[in-house]
Amino acid sequence: MNVQWLRTLVDDRQAVRLPKGPTFQVGDMIYGKIEKINEDQTALVRIGSYTLTAELHSPVKEGRTYTFQVQKTMPLELNILPRPAKLTDEESVIRHFRLPENEQTKALVRWMMNESFSFKKNDMALIRQWLRTGGEKEVQAIKWLLMHDLPLHDDVFRALVTLQHDQPLYEQRLMLASLIDRAHPKGTLATLSAHLRHIPTLSSFSPEHMQRLLEETMKQQDEWLVLLQTAAEEATGELKAEITALLDRMKAYQLLSTNSNSLQHIFTQFPLLIGTHATDVTIQWRGKQRENGKMDTDYCRILFYLTMATLKETIVDVHIQQRIVHISIINDTPHVELYASALEPSLKEKLAEHGYTLSTVSVKLPINKRSERLLVEPFSYKGVDYRV
Numbered sequence: 001m002n003v004q005w006l007r008t009l010v011d012d013r014q015a016v017r018l019p020k021g022p023t024f025q026v027g028d029m030i031y032g033k034i035e036k037i038n039e040d041q042t043a044l045v046r047i048g049s050y051t052l053t054a055e056l057h058s059p060v061k062e063g064r065t066y067t068f069q070v071q072k073t074m075p076l077e078l079n080i081l082p083r084p085a086k087l088t089d090e091e092s093v094i095r096h097f098r099l100p101e102n103e104q105t106k107a108l109v110r111w112m113m114n115e116s117f118s119f120k121k122n123d124m125a126l127i128r129q130w131l132r133t134g135g136e137k138e139v140q141a142i143k144w145l146l147m148h149d150l151p152l153h154d155d156v157f158r159a160l161v162t163l164q165h166d167q168p169l170y171e172q173r174l175m176l177a178s179l180i181d182r183a184h185p186k187g188t189l190a191t192l193s194a195h196l197r198h199i200p201t202l203s204s205f206s207p208e209h210m211q212r213l214l215e216e217t218m219k220q221q222d223e224w225l226v227l228l229q230t231a232a233e234e235a236t237g238e239l240k241a242e243i244t245a246l247l248d249r250m251k252a253y254q255l256l257s258t259n260s261n262s263l264q265h266i267f268t269q270f271p272l273l274i275g276t277h278a279t280d281v282t283i284q285w286r287g288k289q290r291e292n293g294k295m296d297t298d299y300c301r302i303l304f305y306l307t308m309a310t311l312k313e314t315i316v317d318v319h320i321q322q323r324i325v326h327i328s329i330i331n332d333t334p335h336v337e338l339y340a341s342a343l344e345p346s347l348k349e350k351l352a353e354h355g356y357t358l359s360t361v362s363v364k365l366p367i368n369k370r371s372e373r374l375l376v377e378p379f380s381y382k383g384v385d386y387r388v
Contacts (some may be wrong), residue, residue, distance in 0.1 A: 003259070005326050009137070013338070021121070024073055024118050025118075027120075027121065028119060029096070030047055030067075030069075030119070031067050031113035031313035032046055032047040032066065033045065033064070033066075034046075034063065034066070035051060036062060038064055041134070045068075045078070048117075049116065052075040054075075055077040056077075057077075058079060059124065059267070067092060068081065069369075070118070071178050081096075090109040090288050093113075097124040097127075099128050099228065100128075108131075111143065115147075126154075130142060130157060141303065144160055145160070150255075152222040155248075155256065159251045160252055162248035163256075168280045169249070169271050170279070172245075175248060176242050180239065181193055188230050188234055189231055191227065192228070192231045195227065197274045199278060200273065201272075202273065203275075221250070221254075221268065228246060230249060247303075253269060262288055262289050263286070263288065264289070267283075267285075279306050279307050280307070281305070281306045282303075283304055284306075285300060285302050287299055287320075297320070298321075299322070303320075316329055324356070325351055325358050327358070328363075329361070329362070331365075332365050344361050
């Protein structure tokens with residue numbers, strides 16, 4: 001799973017971040033625009049998408065943007081940080097926190113400013129460390145942590161970087177099994193090797209079979225984590241590092257499964273054998289959460305991603321509103337719309353058996369041809385990168 005995938009997780013700021021005002025601590029740096037100057041030494045300051053009233057003790061001009069430092073929080077009191085001559089606001093922040101001076105860092109700082117994130121001293125020290133040894137994958141992991149108000153910890157950060165692994169999950173599992181076997185394993189490691197080599201097989205496309213397959217796979221997720229954790233504690237050297245890498249990847253799936261207020265999001269990925277073709281299947285659900293904790297299947301969105309032998313990269317976007325189903329197939333295989341049309345009557349019949357009405361089945365072309373594993377934004381209802 002490459003870096004383009006996680007980038008889609010943070011591109012839609014409206015759906016990811018909850019509608020709440022920013023919180024600050026004394027000493028934080030923030031970036032804002034003066035909307036209006038009041039007569040009582042206060043001003044309306046726009047910080048990202050929020051407008052706040054703050055006390056200012058420095059001369060400012062309406063319509064200008066400044067980098068401020070928080071002096072007090074109740075009430076909010078801001079001081080303008082002087083900007084060295086010929087430096088942009090981003091460059092000033094980069095110099096202040098001694099971040100790597102490159103275009104990648106500048107783009108990250110600009111994004112943080114636009115998203116109304118404050119620059120906290122301890123957090124920026126960690127970000128500095130991560131950026132010094134990282135690249136685009138690290139930047140996307142940092143954005144995801146910030147967007148979800150998660151603490152900036154090494155283990156969580158590492159898990160999100162690992163999730164952007166370019167190697168398919170099924171390949172990673174089989175390579176790890178081979179590495180374990182060379183060590184003549186016993187006990188937990190032997191058990192892990194057997195589990196790694198077992199790839200579920202899709203022997204039938206019947207709804208009943210697919211439901212059983214999915215339920216069994218979901219139940220095994222927690223068992224996998226326990227087995228990998230135990231094996232990582234027993235292993236050493238290269239084997240320990242490879243087991244830990246897979247463990248981090250599995251943990252990241254849990255991080256991407258979130259509940260916030262009345263919304264529920266579930267993310268899972270598993271290897272699957274379709275005939276003789278092995279692939280990774282990624283499924284993402286997003287919808288309203290009922291009082292019993294389960295997802296409301298009358299209003300939800302389900303996204304499937306897999307690479308098939310003939311159709312290659314395929315994304316199926318299922319949007320359900322009031323039990324009316326809209327399906328978009330994102331694929332650039334010639335004449336794939338003919339196959340979709342041929343299957344539409346049977347699909348409509350099967351959905352009707354479960355109380356759903358099929359509205360449309362459409363085929364759309366992916367825009368981003370460079371991405372080999374482009375996934376859909378799971379936190380948004382805006383869809384994926386395709387032409388309408």
